[in-house]
Amino acid sequence: MKPTTGKRRLFIIATSLLATLFIVFTIWIIHEANIGRDNILFKTVRATPYGDKIGHFLLAGALTIVVNFFLRHRAFLLKGFPLPYGSLIVLVIVALEEASQHYLPTRSLDIKDALANFAGILVFSIPAIVVTKRIRKN
Numbered sequence: 536m537k538p539t540t541g542k543r544r545l546f547i548i549a550t551s552l553l554a555t556l557f558i559v560f561t562i563w564i565i566h567e568a569n570i571g572r573d574n575i576l577f578k579t580v581r582a583t584p585y586g587d588k589i590g591h592f593l594l595a596g597a598l599t600i601v602v603n604f605f606l607r608h609r610a611f612l613l614k615g616f617p618l619p620y621g622s623l624i625v626l627v628i629v630a631l632e633e634a635s636q637h638y639l640p641t642r643s644l645d646i647k648d649a650l651a652n653f654a655g656i657l658v659f660s661i662p663a664i665v666v667t668k669r670i671r672k673n
Contacts (some may be wrong), residue, residue: 571641591651596659
């Protein structure tokens with residue numbers, strides 16, 4: 536393994552910091568929704584047509600990219616097709632979080648939210664799969 540250059544190291548640190556901040560932001564959004572607090576973000580989502588579903592799609596998708604980045608696009612092969620570990624981790628966490636809404640009085644379990652999450656994970660997994668295939672070629 537060759538040592539990282541100064542610019543590459545700075546890039547890794549900066550992107551890791553941004554990814555960490557995004558994960559913290561995601562946790563904050565879930566927490567705010569779980570306790571029933573309203574904020575400008577939720578008001579904007581409600582005012583936008585399909586804003587909730589778009590938000591689920593983008594948040595789950597972006598989280599998929601971040602986790603796959605953190606895991607360096609590691610994947611396992613299923614019948615020759617690479618499945619990124621990060622995508623599977625996000626899928627499980629998102630499914631559990633959606634299911635938990637059934638037990639929270641401030642939330643409502645919505646299959647359409649779950650489908651938007653799963654679509655985001657699927658679509659945003661494509662870049663991870665492409666990167667994985669390139670890494671395996673080299």
